Amino acid sequence: MSPTADLLAAGRCDEAFYTRDAVTVARALIGCALVHGPRAGVIVETEAYLGPEDLASHARFGVTARNSVMYGRGGFAYVYLCYGIHEMFNIVTGPEGAGQAVLVRAVAPLVGFGAPPADDAVGRGPGKVTRALAIDRRHDRRDLLAGDLFVAAHADAPRIAVGPRVGVDYAGRWARRRLRFWWHGHAAVSRTR
DNA sequence: GCCTGGATTATC
DNA sequence: ATAATCCAGGCA
Numbered sequence: 001m002s003p004t005a006d007l008l009a010a011g012r013c014d015e016a017f018y019t020r021d022a023v024t025v026a027r028a029l030i031g032c033a034l035v036h037g038p039r040a041g042v043i044v045e046t047e048a049y050l051g052p053e054d055l056a057s058h059a060r061f062g063v064t065a066r067n068s069v070m071y072g073r074g075g076f077a078y079v080y081l082c083y084g085i086h087e088m089f090n091i092v093t094g095p096e097g098a099g100q101a102v103l104v105r106a107v108a109p110l111v112g113f114g115a116p117p118a119d120d121a122v123g124r125g126p127g128k129v130t131r132a133l134a135i136d137r138r139h140d141r142r143d144l145l146a147g148d149l150f151v152a153a154h155a156d157a158p159r160i161a162v163g164p165r166v167g168v169d170y171a172g173r174w175a176r177r178r179l180r181f182w183w184h185g186h187a188a189v190s191r192t193r
Numbered sequence: 194g195c196c197t198g199g200a201t202t203a204t205c
Numbered sequence: 206a207t208a209a210t211c212c213a214g215g216c217a
Contacts, residue, residue, distance in 0.1 A: 049200075056200070057200085058200080080200090083198095083199060083202085084199090085201065086200095086201050086202070088200060123202075123203080124202090126201075128202085165200070166201090168200060170198090170199080171200095
């Protein structure tokens with residue numbers, strides 16, 4: 001039997017979870033539940049964005065109107081529109097001023113999906129995460145420590161695979177850093193390497 | 194103000 | 206391989 005959203009709420013991650021560095025949080029998130037209201041998915045893929053020096057990160061511009069939440073304390077959502085089409089869900093990490101975040105790139109259906117998970121052979125990636133969980137820019141800057149959008153402990157730490165982040169080839173040497181993490185062998189991961 | 198180019202995805 | 210679609214950030 002699958003857990004209910006109420007049950008998951010009991011395991012809500014706290015401030016100490018999010019105020020660690022982005023790599024630690026990105027790894028720790030794999031296997032956790034991402035809950036939004038009646039729906040939840042198991043996080044199976046993440047990417048760490050390290051701060052202003054990370055040329056693949058929105059934080060590279062310094063504090064701007066869009067990204068300022070990244071420079072706050074960990075535990076808040078950063079949601080933005082990419083390519084004019086897709087909403088990207090990120091979780092701010094680290095202490096105030098760090099400018100770090102973790103992008104959630106893939107979840108596997110857990111609760112609140114009426115039909116059995118539609119054939120997910122196609123349609124992968126971070127844009128699908130927000131679609132599946134009905135997350136959009138209205139959730140930008142939402143506090144994950146309170147309210148109906150949060151992360152909760154769920155599965156024991158699975159075997160984690162590591163590789164370069166996706167779609168950041170413009171970032172030079174930062175594009176080659178192995179800052180993408182995924183549940184090894186999980187079918188819902190957007191790509192295997 | 195104008196211009197460039199995306200932390201993407203579905204389809205050709 | 207490429208269209209879709211829009212807005213942030215840089216520069217004038």
